[in-house]
Amino acid sequence: MEVSWVELLKLLIGTVVCWINFVLVDTYFGLPKKPGVLGAEVIGKTLEKLGGNINGGYFMGNIVCSPDASAGTLMASIFYYLIGFKGGLVATLLIFIGNRLCNDPGYAGTFGALSATVIIHLLSGFIEPKYFIGGMVVAIFTIQGLYHVGASKVLGYIGKKLGMI
Amino acid sequence: MIFYYILSLAISLVVGFIIRLPLKIDTNSFKGNLFFPTVFVTLGLMAIVDILFNLNLVFSIIVGILSPLFSKYVDVIFPGVSYGG
Numbered sequence: 001m002e003v004s005w006v007e008l009l010k011l012l013i014g015t016v017v018c019w020i021n022f023v024l025v026d027t028y029f030g031l032p033k034k035p036g037v038l039g040a041e042v043i044g045k046t047l048e049k050l051g052g053n054i055n056g057g058y059f060m061g062n063i064v065c066s067p068d069a070s071a072g073t074l075m076a077s078i079f080y081y082l083i084g085f086k087g088g089l090v091a092t093l094l095i096f097i098g099n100r101l102c103n104d105p106g107y108a109g110t111f112g113a114l115s116a117t118v119i120i121h122l123l124s125g126f127i128e129p130k131y132f133i134g135g136m137v138v139a140i141f142t143i144q145g146l147y148h149v150g151a152s153k154v155l156g157y158i159g160k161k162l163g164m165i
Numbered sequence: 166m167i168f169y170y171i172l173s174l175a176i177s178l179v180v181g182f183i184i185r186l187p188l189k190i191d192t193n194s195f196k197g198n199l200f201f202p203t204v205f206v207t208l209g210l211m212a213i214v215d216i217l218f219n220l221n222l223v224f225s226i227i228v229g230i231l232s233p234l235f236s237k238y239v240d241v242i243f244p245g246v247s248y249g250g
Contacts, residue, residue, distance in 0.1 A: 029192060086212040093209025096202050100195075100243030107192045110205045 010127045014135025017123070018073050021116055022139065023158060025069040029108035032059040032159035036104050039065045052149040053156030055165050060144065060152060066102035067095055069112020070140050076116040077132035080124075088117025169220040170211050176229025177207045184237055195245040197236035206232040 032055035035041035040061030047057030063070050072095045079087030092113040099106035120132050143151045159165045178199065186199040197203065210228045214220060235242070 083216060086215055089208045089212035090216070092205050093213070096205055096209075097243070100239070103246045105192060105195055105245070107201065110202065114205065 007131075010131045011134050011138070014127055014131040015138045016135075017119060018077070018116070018132060018136040019139040019142070021119060022069040022073045022112055022136075023143075023155070024162075025072075025112040025115060026059065026063070026108050027155075027159050027162050027164050029069075029111065030164060031062045031068060031108060032056060032155060032165055034058060036062050037065045037102070047148060047152045050149050052152035054152075055159050056152030056155035056157075059155045059159065060148070062104075063140075063144065066104040066109070067098040068104070068108045069116075070136075070143075071095065071098070072109045072111075072113030073116040074133070074136040074140070076113040077120055077129055077136055080117060080120050081129040081133060085117065085121050088113065088120070092117070166215070166220055169222075169225045170208065172222075173211050173225040173229040173232075174204065174207050176226060177203050177232045180230055181233035181236060184233060186233060186237060195240045195243070197239040199233075199236075201236075202239060203233050203236040206235055 035044055035058045040058055043061030043064060044054050044057030047060065048054040062068060067075075072091070075091040075095055076088045079091040081087075083090070092110050095109040095113045096106045099109045116132075120129055143155070156165070181199045181203050186197060186203070188199050190198055190201060207228055210232060211220065211225070214224045214228065218224070
């Protein structure tokens with residue numbers, strides 16, 4: 001199968017847009033500030049022990065334990081790909097219910113899903129929604145899969161820069 | 166079609182105001198307020214109705230009344246858990 005440079009570029013732009021969207025929304029709604037559930041606290045403390053940043057660790061723990069803006073962005077792009085803008089609105093409602101089931105007030109997830117839907121709608125003339133699905137998978141891989149200690153330091157730094165810690 | 170979305174949003178905000186949903190937004194609280202989650206529930210339910218059936222005035226009014234009621238009792242339907250210290 002041939003891979004065209006245009007497709008790769010679109011995937012890269014989708015990744016960057018999704019990364020910025022979910023990191024900014026999650027940081028703004030206070031994910032690095034405190035762990036929402038016990039599991040997030042364990043992940044944060046373990047990362048601190050390994051040499052990472054505790055606030056970045058809380059951020060990553062909260063992502064694992066509840067569908068925040070990261071899952072919101074992914075679900076919004078999938079639903080937008082399937083049923084268009086209406087799908088993004090349905091995804092927002094489902095993310096809210098998922099948040100509440102995971103002992104989370106639900107602000108980060110719902111705002112993340114809605115902002116992702118709006119961004120995908122605005123960019124849909126240039127970049128098709130399928131690139132945002134792939135882009136979000138890559139974006140979440142850079143946080144949760146590549147190098148945890150480094151990722152926690154980056155997230156802690158962003159949280160401090162935005163004055164949210 | 167977008168008219169019905171805006172109509173039900175307006176109805177839900179008016180009904181929410183009448184049943185005295187709090188105006189202040191507290192991101193740490195599990196209680197609903199006038200805007201959260203009312204706005205998202207209204208838009209989501211309208212989108213579901215739009216996909217499954219078709220939008221009309223009756224559905225807009227029903228969703229506009231239901232979503233602030235859901236918002237009022239959201240901390241009873243989905244309560245937060247406290248881990249006993």
